[in-house]
Amino acid sequence: MDNTYDPKLDLSNYHYPPLYLLSVPATQLSLTVDVLESNKQKIIDTLAFNDVQIEQIKATIGPTLTLYEITPAAGSRVAKIRGLQADLGLYLAAQVRITGPIPGKGTMGIEIPHDKADLVAMRSVLATAKFQETFMDLPVSLGKTMDNSVYLVDLAAMPHLLIAGATGQGKSVCLNALICSLLYKKHPSELKFVLIDINKLELSPYRKIARHFLAALPDQADPVISNVAQAIDTLNALCIELDKRYDLLKDAGLRNIKEYNQKFINRKLSPQNGHRYLPFIVTVIDEFADLLAGETPINRLAQLGRPAGIHLVIATQRPSVKVITGNIKANFNSRLAFRVASHIDSRTILDAGGAEQLNGQGDMLLGTGTEIVHLQGAFMETAEVERICEFIGAQRGYPSPLLLPEFNSEPYANSTFDPNDRDPFFEDSARLIVLHQQGSASLIQRKLKLGYNRAGRIIDQLEAAGVVGPFEGSKARDVLFADEYSLELFLSGLNPDSTPAPPPVVIVPEPTVEEPVNIIKPIALSGPEVRPKGFWARLFNKNQ
Known part of the structure; x- marks a missing residue:
């Protein structure tokens, strides 16, 4: 009798999506x-x-x-x-x-x-023996190389992927191809997605598979996240999940999720001690430029996520150094570049030129850190994605999406502001923000030399007190006080023992009437009269 644990037992009748859900590729044209x-x-x-x-x-x-x-x-x-x-x-x-x-x-x-490019249909890629027989943990088919061979990558080995390029060059199609590649190979018990779509359109079809493949916060109404503040909360919740998985790995004396799950399947780890089967978690962020305030949890997940089975796929259409920062590039060795506008943008993504010379329509360069591979991305229509999601969603699923640890980023938003529980730098921070008319934690960090966490708590207190407005993604918070005097009146109300400083008295001097001043005053000359000679004498006598 087999005494091993089967993670697929809860959904033992689950059927993987068949290939007929994908469109049949058209006959490829060949050159003469x-x-x-x-x-x-x-x-x-x-x-x-x-x-x-x-x-x-x-x-x-x-x-x-x-x-x-x-x-x-x-x-x-x-x-x-x-x-x-x-x-x-x-x-x-x-x-x-x-x-x-x-x-x-x-x-x-x-x-x-070519004068007329041939599309690489997703079905022509997934139907190959190379994809069907692969033993990769997270196999992803990005498309075909320039010699018409299927190009597969293991997302678990990458372990994260940055996708960048100009608008309309194929980033969203690439994300769909990546997600559907995993849906064709993994069971719902083995893989969960965290989908963040600030644009609210690109990843919406995957709502139908929420009970099978998605993970969400406990009170999250929409499994596909489209709110910036909720996206930041989800990323921080993933950091908590990351810490919990590291504690489980440490307790088991293992180094990665693959060894841990194998030991759990062999029943060498007891659930009574808190151990559980850990699915891979792939976080897909479409347009992460709107989440610049969430760069800190993104960097932490990218640095530590691989052993715990947490992987990131982030995409942006703004390949500038303000978005793709040095920290992002250091943590994302695998980068996928679609066509961009300039050589500078190509170097920002790949640290090399070439992306500005691509042909568009899915033509891309994959930088792996050691080499750059030229690929033609696999094409998927929206109707194909919807058919796959409907097929999966029609089957029996779990009662709810996988619940992530609860995280509340606004400890002061749901309670009244307590003036006695202020940070010692609260007033200095308020004066600094009103002076510069810029409500950001980074300003407090630089000027007051505080850490990021403390500056964030002060910003939360300032928001609860009504000094700054709510969080608005990559933009700085609105400052709700126009001048320092109105702020001092407000701060004096928080300190009953103090009195506000009186407004500065401006003394306007009375106007004085000045006597008219002659521009040219007669000058009295002493001594004998000096008469001009020569030409000047004749001119002088003529004017007399």
Whole structure:
């Protein structure tokens, strides 16, 4: 008799989504042999004209472009070949991109986009044996490489992913492909999602699978979070869950969630001692630029989340240094870049150029920290996502979403303000904020040299007291006092023993009438009269 614990027993009749829910891919168009040979000859002629000799050229047709691999002759300089990118683009009448040297091949790559790109259908990716037979913990199919091979990554090994690019280049489609890849491979007992969608539109279809795959706060009405304050609370609740999982790992003497769950399945960890089966938690944030105030819990989850099975996937359409900060880049080694507007934005995301030369429509570069891979993202229609969610949602699920630990970010918001329980720096902070007309915790940190937690508590007290307005995402809080005198009147009301300072008395002097002043006063000359001579004498006599 098998004495192991089965986490799937509660939903033993659960059926994984079938492939027929996805659209059948259209027949891919292929280039003619004449076009391939013509492009090969143009590349050879252009390189030869610039004194670059090649030994071999090979063409590989991809979904959106053709990769021409060239083997340079001995002594050829890579920098010189790279410098011919504009010349090749002019001769081929296309936006050419030169890559390489390609690792393990000793070749350079010349990418020429097709006039009409072929879509990489999600079904053509998930139906492959590579995806069906994988043993990855969290397999994600991002699409295909430029040689038409399926590209799989293990989110558990990445362990987090940053997605950035301009508007309309494929970020939301990529998020859907990532989520649906996991839905096709994982049981509800093995995986939970925390979905944060500030735009309120992109992730809404996943509400139907809330009782199967989502996690939420205890009193959360909508399982897909669209409120900024609630998103911050959820991230902090995940930090509490992170600490609890670390305590369980420490108590079990293990290093990661995979070893822990295997030991729990073998019944070597007792639930009577607080141990439980731990599902993976994947937090998906669409447009995390609206959560800049939540950067601290994001960084903590990114630093410590991998051993505990908590992984982050964050996306933004604003790839600037104010959004993708140094801390974010340090904690997110895997970064996915779609087409951006400038070379600077590409370097902000990948620490390298190239994203500004992408073709759009799912064309992307994946930076893994050691290499940059050119991919064409898998395409999913909204109707396909809805069919998958309806199929899962129609089955029996758990009574409720997975409940995260309760977290209340506003300890003073639900109670009356107690003046006797103020921080010693309360009044100094209030004066500082009114003086600068900027209600932010970072200002208090810098000027008063306080820690982040203490500054946050002071901001909460100032909000409860009515000095600053409520939290509004990435914007600074509104300051509700226009001048220092009105603030002093308010603070004196909190201190009954003190009296407000009188308003400054401005003494206006009475106007005085001054005597008119002659601009030119006659000057009395003493001594003999001096008469002009010569020309000046004649002029003087004429005027007499």
